[in-house]
Amino acid sequence: MNSTESGRSSDSFVRKVELSFDRAQIEGLQTEVARELSARSFDDGAAFAVRLAIEEAIVNGFRHGNAGDPTKTVQFECEINQDMIRVDVVDQGPGFNPEGVPDPTDEANLEVPSGRGIMLMRAYMTEVDYLPPGNRVRMVYERTASS
Amino acid sequence: MTNEERKHIMAAQASRLxxxxxxxxxxxxxxxxNILDESNIQQIGEELAAVVDEVPTPMIMIRFGNVQHLSSAALGALITINNRVKGKEGxxxxxxxxxxxREVFKITKLDQIFQIFDDADEAMSSFD
Structure with a gap:
């Protein structure tokens, strides 16, 4: 990891890390997030949702935002508390307009092999917003009565 | 890539299937x-393509019993394979x-293009 910060204030866990496109590093981060969610009694469904959304956001950052340039990094920031997890994923690209991505669930697109990452993030997280200029995605998962 | 080239490359790697x-x-x-890593997914796609290409009319059952997580890139590889099987009327x-x-398949509506079965016996019977 190129740089990392982590810490706790009361029951809040905060993590900021610069990622390179390295599977072991991403897996380590996912394990850490899962551990923090479990420590706050978020259920398996929440853990699955958050893991999937983080995976898609990071891979999108490297593949599309950074256009696969291995010298570029992705910034990962998260805050976890008893009520929610907030994740920001920032790539080094120029940003994009997510509204321009075709709906992969349209019948005409069902057999197209790509373009499902953003819709999965939106389906599994409570909020997903791309912040100007479009290279920062902010995702929030709020605890529900069942999670 | 020819089948021979693909076999040669795959022989040098541990199989993912x-x-x-x-x-x-x-x-x-x-x-x-976990089917997440891009290079693994690429390899899985190539290995599945080789399975499809092995026979004129492929009949293939993919069992997910071991799988806990997969990404949209993995879904993409499965769609590509489904298209390849359909192309051979398999x-x-x-x-x-x-x-x-399974919920991921439902959300993405991919349960409309894949034939999904709860257990292997049921899936096997569907080939009759």
């Missing part, structure tokens, strides 16, 4: 519990998918 024949059906299982069945992953 367990492949077995049950009658005319090729059963495929994944070695990995049959592809998916079975033993974890309920959370």
């Amino acid at each position: 367990k492949v077995s024949k049950v009658g005319a059906v090729t059963q495929v299982e994944f070695v990995d519990r 049959k592809l069945r998916l079975a033993e998918i974890d309920p959370q992953i």
